[in-house]
Amino acid sequence: MGDLAGITRRLDHLAAIGVDALWLSPFYRSPQADGGYDVADYRDVDPLFGTLEDFDALRARATELGLRVIVDLVPNHTSDQHAWFQEALRAGPGSPARDRYLFREGRDGGETPPNNWTSIFGGPAWTRVDQRPDAAELGLTGDRQWYLHLFDTTQPDLDWTREEVHAELRSVLRFWLDRGVDGFRVDVAHGLVKKPGLPDWDWSTAMVTGSDGAAAQQTSLSPMFDQPGVHDIYREWNAVLAEYDGDRALVAEAWVEPLSSLADYVRPDEMQQAFNFPYLTTPWDAAALRATIDESFRVYDAVGAPCTWVLSNHDVVRHATRLALPAGHRPNGIRAHDPQPDATLGLRRARAATLQMLALPGSAYLYQGEELGLPEHTALDDSLRQDPTWFRTGYQEAGRDGCRIPLPWEADSPGLGFGPTGATWLPQPESYRELAADAQTGVEGSTLELYRAALALRRARDLGDGALAWVDEFRDDPSVLAFCTDELLVLTNLGEAPVPLPAGFEVVLASASLDEGRVPTDTTVWALPTL
Structure with missing residues (x-):
């Protein structure tokens, strides 16, 4: 594990x-x-x-x-094994213990859920107490109340209208701050507060990465997401972090649209960073990327916060695979019988996308293993899947196991060096062997060495604190994204034909070899003016 x-x-x-x-x-x-x-x-x-x-x-x-x-x-939910929820089950309807969660009476005499909400993992967002597997054991037979869980039935949502919930999470923050943590990435930061009355909603919630644009936008407008009250919570937490010396950060995982709504989470008295998921989901298209980057700076600058760029995480198909998928296709996992993406194309684009991202002003997050160029495990045996999504969608959505495969550290060790026995909690595909960390260390042109070189240059030239200016020559080019930050020219060729490097520049880093001084397709270069 x-x-x-x-x-x-x-x-x-x-x-x-x-x-x-x-x-x-x-x-x-x-x-x-x-x-x-x-x-x-x-x-x-x-x-x-x-x-x-x-x-x-x-x-x-x-x-x-x-x-x-x-x-x-x-903070959106606990386990159903949390002491609070176990107390709530035993205390029964109308008890103060149940007030910490969203227990409600059902419709039709308790036969149907209190509203029509569905779980992000698939299936209904409500479970009736007496239909839990442990109902008989806990003496809950006949308890017809329902509880809300936007995710799995084992993850009951907390009721953030209750001061006791606020006080408990503030205490949790202090517990870890006292142990020296520098900050918190806040899971489902947009989901803590629900619209009063929990009204019906005619759209289905889903993992945003598996939705089309219209569904994603509707999800962000839902009664369970991005309610104004979440911002009051983060103002409270901002004050807690301010009690401690040094820089401390709150980082929002908030799948919200439009970008201006995302920027609300990083206003001066709230969080410090919010993952830019619209950038992650933007197609491999120069015009689309230019528009997303422009809008990102516009809305983040308006609240005085840095952009926070990201290409992969534990909830989405790894970008070394995702970027080889057809435009607009964002599945929630890939199965062995699905069309298999071109691994060579995916890695080439991933390297180019990474160099582009790491040059953008702001902060950047890397997901474990992307520095090795790891692809999604797209042939994982269905019998080994563990993501609740797989089960709750009736085995229709593969889920996130494919991006969570244990890392390959040593090419010639059992389990690729992940643990002492060779066993790994999810099996590693054979393709990971040649991508192991020890097989790439010191190897010129490897993805690992590309990341090291890029991060060294990013730090040396202070790119995170830079400013961005589009290169006029390519401003309207449908195939090229080119900008300058300080003296550094960053050019990504997303077209099919090689692009000449502008005169007066010398390449200092490239995601792929140049073609007689020209930037080939699916390649990003960093270049500096010649002396």
Whole structure:
């Protein structure tokens, strides 16, 4: 499974790449029904991953290496094994314990759910108490109340109209800040507050990456997402972080549209960063990317916040695979019988997209393994899938297991060096062997060395704090995206024909070899003026 001590042993890898912070997905006590995003105890480490002392050792080693540590916070819901929810089940209808969650009476005498909402993982967003598998064991037979879960039935949503919930999460923030964390990535940051009355809604919620544009926009307008009250919560949390010395950050995972709504999360008294998912989902198209980048700077500048760029994470198809898919096709996972993307094309575009992203002013997040060029596992045996989405959609959506495969560290070791036994919680495809970290270290032209070179130049030239100016020559070019930041020229060729490098520039880094001084298709170059 991997554990905190294992991460500590691999922190040198991160430092050598050149990143300056580490974001950890949930490691709290959990039944692991959803990869740890079903938290049973926010103040302890699950024995699967170690102990609080292991976390302290990780934090100490990260400090030695100059790495900040950001931990995942899951405030929209708890596990159904959390002490609060277990108390609520036993306390019964009308009890104060149930007020911490969204319990409601059903319609039609309790036979049907309180409204028509569906779960993001598929199926209904409500479970009736007496229909739980443990109903008889807990003496809940005949309890016909329903509880809301925007995700799995094991992840009941908290009721954020209750001050007790606010106080508890503020306490959780302080617990981890006292242990030295530098910030929190906030899961489902747009989903904590629901529209009063929980009205019916005629659209279905879904993983945004699996939706078309219209569905994604409707999801952002839903009564369960992006309600004004979420911003009051983050103002509270901003004040909590301000109690501590040094820079501390709140990072929003908020799948909202339009971009102006996303920028609301990083107003001066709220969060510090919000992942730019519209950039992640923009097609491999020069005009579309230019428009997204322009709009991103417009709305983020308006609130005085930096853009936060991202291309992959644990919820989407890895960009080394996604960018080889047909334009506009964003499946929630890929199965063995699905059309298989061109791995060579995907990696070529991924390298180009990465160089483009890392030159953009603002902050940038990398997902584990993308520095190795890892593709999605698109041939995972269905019997091994663990994502709740796979089960709740009736085995129709593959889900996110394919982007969560354990990393390949050593090409010739069992389990590619992931653990001591060779067993891994999800199997690694054979293609990962040649992409292992030790097989790429020091190899000229490898994806790992490309990342190291790019991050070194990004740091040396302070690109994150730079400014962007489009190159007039290519401003309306349908095939080329070109901008300057300080003296650095960044040019991406998204067309089919090679593009001449502008006169007076010399390439300092390229995602692929140039073709007689021309930038070939699906390639990004960084170039500086010649002396």
